[in-house]
Amino acid sequence: MLHVPDTPLHALFRNRKPGYSLDAPFYVSPEVFAADMEIIFGRHWIYVGVEPDVPEPGDAMVVDVGPSSIVIVRGDDMGVRAFHNVCRHRGARILHDEKTTVGNIVCRYHSWTYDLTGALIHADHMGPGFDRSCHGLKPVHLRSLEGLLFICLADEPPTDFDEMAREIGPYIAPHNVRNTKIAYQSDIIEEGNWKFVMENNRECYHCSGNHPELTVPLFAYGFGFAPEEMDETERANAERYTCMLKDKHAEWEADGLPSREIDHLDDRITGFRVERLPLDGDGESHTVDTKAACRKLLGDFTNAKLGGLSCWTQPNSWHHFMGDHIVTFSVLPLDPERTLLRTKWLVHKDAQEGIDYDIERLTEVWQATNLQDSTLVGYCQTGARSPAYAPGPYSPHTEMLVEKFCNWYVNRMKDHLER
Ligand code: FES
Numbered sequence: 564m565l566h567v568p569d570t571p572l573h574a575l576f577r578n579r580k581p582g583y584s585l586d587a588p589f590y591v592s593p594e595v596f597a598a599d600m601e602i603i604f605g606r607h608w609i610y611v612g613v614e615p616d617v618p619e620p621g622d623a624m625v626v627d628v629g630p631s632s633i634v635i636v637r638g639d640d641m642g643v644r645a646f647h648n649v650c651r652h653r654g655a656r657i658l659h660d661e662k663t664t665v666g667n668i669v670c671r672y673h674s675w676t677y678d679l680t681g682a683l684i685h686a687d688h689m690g691p692g693f694d695r696s697c698h699g700l701k702p703v704h705l706r707s708l709e710g711l712l713f714i715c716l717a718d719e720p721p722t723d724f725d726e727m728a729r730e731i732g733p734y735i736a737p738h739n740v741r742n743t744k745i746a747y748q749s750d751i752i753e754e755g756n757w758k759f760v761m762e763n764n765r766e767c768y769h770c771s772g773n774h775p776e777l778t779v780p781l782f783a784y785g786f787g788f789a790p791e792e793m794d795e796t797e798r799a800n801a802e803r804y805t806c807m808l809k810d811k812h813a814e815w816e817a818d819g820l821p822s823r824e825i826d827h828l829d830d831r832i833t834g835f836r837v838e839r840l841p842l843d844g845d846g847e848s849h850t851v852d853t854k855a856a857c858r859k860l861l862g863d864f865t866n867a868k869l870g871g872l873s874c875w876t877q878p879n880s881w882h883h884f885m886g887d888h889i890v891t892f893s894v895l896p897l898d899p900e901r902t903l904l905r906t907k908w909l910v911h912k913d914a915q916e917g918i919d920y921d922i923e924r925l926t927e928v929w930q931a932t933n934l935q936d937s938t939l940v941g942y943c944q945t946g947a948r949s950p951a952y953a954p955g956p957y958s959p960h961t962e963m964l965v966e967k968f969c970n971w972y973v974n975r976m977k978d979h980l981e982r
């Protein structure tokens with residue numbers, strides 16, 4: 564446990580300098596990593612996937628969060644539940660593949676058998692005094708936010724999930740995640756601490772120099788800028804962008820699509836941000852030609868020109884919802900210096916590959932962007948290992964969300980360490 568006051572760990576959090584990147588141990592130290600896993604990933608709502616990962620009864624998905632392995636399974640009643648993937652007999656891991664379909668959940672070791680609600684329904688040779696009802700799979704808290712699945716490993720999860728769901732839900736609902744399928748999934752291991760992966764996602768300061776594909780449909784003024792560095796023409800363009808954003812929000816909201824920014828990235832236990840932004844060019848989707856990548860649109864949409872709805876949750880996700888497809892990202896730490904980035908591309912469940920969409924065209928922007936980001940994260944990790952590393956200042960115009968991520972992280976850690 565981490566309750567001894569004034570350890571070097573406490574000092575590290577107490578001495579964090581606002582507005583600056585974190586000290587090196589936050590990115591390299593096994594002790595900080597262990598505390599991150601216990602406090603951040605052990606006691607907060609973690610984004611792990613989508614309901615279409617387990618579309619039918621018996622469909623199961625295994626997600627590893629640090630040392631915990633979690634089974635997410637759809638029951639015969641169509642409910643989705645999560646359990647620890649640990650047999651209640653002698654603790655063997657039960658399901659091994661990331662995706663599988665089962666009738667019941669059967670441990671290979673001595674065939675203890677659990678139904679899809681986690682109840683132990685079969686265990687041979689255990690004698691008359693054995694009570695099966697005391698040996699069901701250990702449940703894990705799971706919530707679906709309009710089809711996005713979050714788990715919490717704590718006994719008592721943060722209670723503000725409902726607030727987040729109330730606020731984000733209406734933004735996401737029209738894209739109807741539950742009525743999609745996973746067209747493609749990519750897992751890449753980034754050579755960096757999970758916080759570097761998150762920080763990199765929370766700014767587009769680096770976009771113009773690194774992401775030729777990602778930036779095609781993005782308006783440069785959406786990345787943030789320093790007004791004092793602009794000439795008159797640039798300032799007029801920036802003002803035009805601000806007006807266009809306001810008009811677009813009003814237009815989409817009049818059409819029943821909530822769009823205006825809500826930002827609770829660092830003032831809630833379950834931090835989040837959501838906003839719909841216009842896309843440039845044809846404005847249909849986040850693709851290299853700005854046109855829809857899937858002919859069959861999501862939900863009840865009849866027009867793809869809905870911009871891109873972006874949603875960010877602390878500590879480990881971001882999502883982009885367009886009219887034709889959704890891209891959703893889950894960040895799962897592997898060790899202090901390696902992180903799994905899991906990306907899923909969702910299309911309407913009736914869309915047909917080769918007819919309505921082409922995998923390469925659907926995925927090319929974020930496949931390229933993920934690799935570019937992965938390289939940048941690796942550069943940061945290498946830098947943090949050097950004795951020369953010192954925290955550097957964030958741009959007040961383009962790195963506000965990085966600062967909010969760090970504020971959230973440091974405050975959540977301090978809150979638990981000081982208890
Ligand atoms: S460890 Fe699972 S049945 Fe024995």
Ligand SMILES: [Fe+2]
Pocket residue numbers: 763764769770774932935936
């Ligand atoms: Fe990036």
